Amino acid sequence: MTDPTHIPADPHEETPLAPSAHRPSRWRAVWDGDLAWSFRRSPVALVAALVVLVMVLGAALAPLIAPYTPFDPASLNLFNGITPPFTANEFTGDYFLFGTDDQGRDVLSTILYGLRISLFVGVMAVLFAMLLGITLGLLAGYAGGWTDTVIMRVADVQLTFPSILVALLIFGVARGIVPIEHRADMAIWVLILAIGLSDWVQFARVVRGATLVQKDREYVQAARLIGRSNGAIMFRHILPNVLSPVLVIATISLALAIIAEATLSFLGVGAPPTQPSLGTLIRIGQDFLFSGEWWILFFPAMTLLALALSVNLLGDWLRDALNPRLR
Amino acid sequence: MTLLRLEDLSVTFPVARRGAWPWEAPDLLRAVTDVSLEVAAGETLGLVGESGSGKSTLARAVIGTIPASSGRVLWEGQDLAALSAGRRRRHRAEVQMVFQDPLAALNPRMTVGRAIAEPLQTHEPDASRDERRRRVGEVMEKVGLSPKLMDRYPHEFSGGQCQRVGIARALVLNPRLIVADEPVSALDVSVQAQVVNLMKRLVKDMGISLIFIAHDLSVVRNVSDRIAVMYLGRLMEVGPARPLIAAPAHPYTRALVEAVPVPDPARGAVRAAGLVEGDIPSPLSPPSGCVFRTRCPRARPDCADAPPALRPVRETEAACIHPIAEAAHA
Numbered sequence: 001m002t003d004p005t006h007i008p009a010d011p012h013e014e015t016p017l018a019p020s021a022h023r024p025s026r027w028r029a030v031w032d033g034d035l036a037w038s039f040r041r042s043p044v045a046l047v048a049a050l051v052v053l054v055m056v057l058g059a060a061l062a063p064l065i066a067p068y069t070p071f072d073p074a075s076l077n078l079f080n081g082i083t084p085p086f087t088a089n090e091f092t093g094d095y096f097l098f099g100t101d102d103q104g105r106d107v108l109s110t111i112l113y114g115l116r117i118s119l120f121v122g123v124m125a126v127l128f129a130m131l132l133g134i135t136l137g138l139l140a141g142y143a144g145g146w147t148d149t150v151i152m153r154v155a156d157v158q159l160t161f162p163s164i165l166v167a168l169l170i171f172g173v174a175r176g177i178v179p180i181e182h183r184a185d186m187a188i189w190v191l192i193l194a195i196g197l198s199d200w201v202q203f204a205r206v207v208r209g210a211t212l213v214q215k216d217r218e219y220v221q222a223a224r225l226i227g228r229s230n231g232a233i234m235f236r237h238i239l240p241n242v243l244s245p246v247l248v249i250a251t252i253s254l255a256l257a258i259i260a261e262a263t264l265s266f267l268g269v270g271a272p273p274t275q276p277s278l279g280t281l282i283r284i285g286q287d288f289l290f291s292g293e294w295w296i297l298f299f300p301a302m303t304l305l306a307l308a309l310s311v312n313l314l315g316d317w318l319r320d321a322l323n324p325r326l327r
Numbered sequence: 328m329t330l331l332r333l334e335d336l337s338v339t340f341p342v343a344r345r346g347a348w349p350w351e352a353p354d355l356l357r358a359v360t361d362v363s364l365e366v367a368a369g370e371t372l373g374l375v376g377e378s379g380s381g382k383s384t385l386a387r388a389v390i391g392t393i394p395a396s397s398g399r400v401l402w403e404g405q406d407l408a409a410l411s412a413g414r415r416r417r418h419r420a421e422v423q424m425v426f427q428d429p430l431a432a433l434n435p436r437m438t439v440g441r442a443i444a445e446p447l448q449t450h451e452p453d454a455s456r457d458e459r460r461r462r463v464g465e466v467m468e469k470v471g472l473s474p475k476l477m478d479r480y481p482h483e484f485s486g487g488q489c490q491r492v493g494i495a496r497a498l499v500l501n502p503r504l505i506v507a508d509e510p511v512s513a514l515d516v517s518v519q520a521q522v523v524n525l526m527k528r529l530v531k532d533m534g535i536s537l538i539f540i541a542h543d544l545s546v547v548r549n550v551s552d553r554i555a556v557m558y559l560g561r562l563m564e565v566g567p568a569r570p571l572i573a574a575p576a577h578p579y580t581r582a583l584v585e586a587v588p589v590p591d592p593a594r595g596a597v598r599a600a601g602l603v604e605g606d607i608p609s610p611l612s613p614p615s616g617c618v619f620r621t622r623c624p625r626a627r628p629d630c631a632d633a634p635p636a637l638r639p640v641r642e643t644e645a646a647c648i649h650p651i652a653e654a655a656h657a
Contacts, residue, residue, distance in 0.1 A: 218431040225390060226446045226496075227419040240436035 038321040045317040048310040055307050059115035066112045067097075070105040071274070080104035082288075085295045099295040101284065107296060110281055111303050117277035118304070121191050122258040126250055128196030129257075133203020134246065138234050140204065141211025152208065155201040164263055166198035171269050184272050191270050195260050202249055210242035244322050251315035255308045262304055278304045330504060330536050331366040331389060335398035338384050342611065354611050358384040360560040361398070363637075366504065371530060371537040373551030373568065375544055375583060379607050381560040382540045386506045389538065390422055391415070420450040423497035425507040425526075429489035429514075433481040440477030443467065443496045450500055462499060470495045470525060487518035494526060504536040511546060523550055545587045548572050556580045559618040560610060561634070566643025576640035576650040578625050617648065625649055 039045050058065065069075050083089045085099035085107070098107035140151040158166060174190040175183065214220060215238065223233050258278075264270035265279025273280060278300050285297030337360050341353035359381040366372050376382050387393040388400055391407050400407040402418055410418060423446070426432035433442050443463045447454055454462070464474035470491040481489055490510060497505050507526065511519040527550045530537045541547045547554060547568075554571050556563045556579060564577040575581040605622050608614055614621050616631040623630070630648055637644040 218426055218428060219434045222424070222426060222432045222496075223434070223445065225392065225419075225424050227416065227449045228445065232449075237434050237437070241434070 035321055039317070042317055042321075044313055048313040048317070051306055051310040052314065055115055055303070055310075056119065058112050059119050062109075062112040062116055066106075066109040068106040068109045070109040070113065076104045078104050082293055084293075085299070098299045099293075101296045102288070102293075107299050110276065111278070111300055114276050114278045114281050114300060115303065115307070117188065117271050117275060118258055118261055118279070118307070121188060121195065121261045121271070121277065122254050124192045125195035125199065125257045125261070126253045128192060129199040129253065130203055130246065130250055132196065133200035134207050134239070136200065137204035137207025138211055138239060138242075141208040142215060142230070142234050142238065148208070151204065155204050158198075158201055163198040164260060167194040167260060167264060168267075168269065170194040170197055171264065175269075184274060187270070187272050188275065191261055191264060194264070195257050198260070199253055199257060202253070203246060206245050206249055207242050210245060211238055214238045214241050248315060248319040248322060251318055252312060255311040255315065258304070258311070259308050278307075328368045329365050330368045330370075330403060331364075332401040332404075333362055333364045333385075333389070333398070334401065336362045336364075336385070336388060336395050336400060337397045338381075338388050338393055339396045356610050357560050357613060358610060359388065360613075361634075362557075362560075362562050363398075364555060364562070364565065366536050366538060368503070368536055369531075369534045371527070371539060371550050371552050373547035373554040374538055374540045374557065375542065375547050375554060376557035377542055377607055379559075379610065380557040381610075382542075382557055383508055384560075385557070386424070386508050386538065386540060389504075389506055390424060391418060416450070420446070420500050421503045423500065423502040423505050425490070425493050425497050425505060425510045427509040427513055429486060429493045429510075430481055432493055433489060435481055438478050438480055439484070439492050440467075442481070443477075443492065443499055446496060446500050463495075466495045466499050469498065469529065485518075486514050487522060490514060490518075490522050491525070494522075494529070498529065498533070501533070502535060504538070505530070506538045506540070508540045509542065510539070512541065512543075519546065526550065543587075544572065544583050556583065559607060559613055561618055562637060562646060563619065564643055564645040564647075565637065570642035574641060574651075576643055576645035577619075577647045578623050578651060579619050580645070581651060582624075617646070619647075625651075 039049075063069075077092060077094075079091045080089050080094055080096070080100050081102050081104045083094070083096050083100040083104075085097065088095045089100075096106050096108070098111070100106055101110070136151050136155075140148040171190055171194045174186070174193065178186045178190070211234075220233060220237055223237050228237075261270060261277060262279030262282065265277050266283045268283065271277040271280050273284065276284070281300035282297060282304065285300060288294075288296045338358045340356040340358060342356045343353045344351070347353070362381075362385060364372070374382050374385065384393060388395055391400070394408060402410070402422075405414070407415075407418070433439070440460070440463050443466060444459045447459050447462060460477070463477060467474045467477065472488065472491050472495065476484075481492070484492065493510070505526075510526065511522050514522060523546060526537065526539070529535070537550070539547060539550050544554075551568045553566065554568050555565045556571075556577065558579050564571060564575065564580045566576075571580065572584055575584055608618070608621055614631070616633055617623070617626075617635055620626040620630040627649060635646045635648050637646045640647075640650045
């Protein structure tokens, strides 16, 4: 009896009875649920969610809402180069909200397109890390014995390296394997692979820990007595019960993955200049910092900061909301 | 017809002592020792004993999840340990279990309907989705739950309703034996009787054998055709329910009978005089001879010599050198 409010009063149990006659719709139930309640009461979470939402929409709708097409050479006008923000260009009279770079690209538009790459790489990397980490964690926790030892020792060894180093290593190996003519196309996928592989460990650890707890619960023994296969027990019984901590880690991981992508791109091993992510934009902008064109660096960097911070704050809120001990 | 027969069944677990070196032999925990029992088709056997008397281990040996250390578990005359893979699968479907904590035995993230359908899914994978739903609905009605509740989650049910779900889950496959491991100990007293009566009725209607485990004689005596009393892994007394309770031959059975609360305080005071004191000894080093002698009010020096075998005393069989000769008072 985890929650006494859910037990219907039933003094005459011999008659079949319903806990309550009508059942609210699924959306209504989610909106009225504990999570939504704590969401509505947290101003930080609301603001963070709003920022993330605006950025995701901006990225998704970039071709529709971006004022210029920055990566179409035909539309670029060199006279527009290095226009300061919030002013019209003195030669052409074109207006650029966040200014332009030396090629005359609109910084706002490059940010919108850059967000697409950053978010895509971040989300895909986290999904990949989740898939890998959850599977290995479940396996380690459920099987135990040497399977557990091997998987978790590999994880421990990987944890002793900084994850950015692991990502660099994987990136380097992939560069060696992929032929030159495909490198630009593959860069994004190599990034996803590198960040995902450097990030699976925490998923595996958390899932393994939760699996060890769930494994000894009576419902798992019951399923085993019924004769369910190990795979069915792992994925149908245990997995749904270990997902809530995974959700928290996934959110915080997303912020880390976005930063990792920016770091790699800043170091010049990530997204190529033809498909710049926020990190690439920051690297390019850095060259102009000391000559006074601060806006080329400033706006992409602020966007990255706001995005990573908001996702992180959402993760913190989710952790507090899902952890009953802190409630 | 004998459905299940235990022949000198013993189950021991190796237990490593704290701080023991790896080459030291582990201690042996004797959970069940030399138990011989029979369960006929359609019969209900009550299994009673204190915590730690080996009831649950015995149940798990019957189901086949814990192997016998010595002796045999015979299912329809065939040794459980020697069954072919296919026959073993059938045995899994024919013997079902009802658990002590009904809520803990249900996956919190699985609807009740899916939980009940699970055995079907495993053992009759060819059944269609509609067919499964129909049978789940049928069995829910049988246990007194509306099939409308199929899509609810366990936390939306009360303890008694959860246990009905547990029973439905055990019944879907039309098993031949149900092992109920303290199915009502976690329930409110007011709900206990309902669940016990439900099980009693279902088992009689469907002709299923039942092993009903409890630590409390008052729960068992209403359901059982026969009762087996266990203490420290050994059988103390076996016999038909009525004479066993009315005239226990073993001092331990008598102590259990007298431990049943009596509504009349004047009579209760008289009865309390015969209660057993102290705790059950450790199964790591059981007493020599009769295991009950350390707490037995009738113990004599010769009780320490050898463990007594079951032998007929009046209408029951008791493992006692000095059984209670006279019929109990009352």
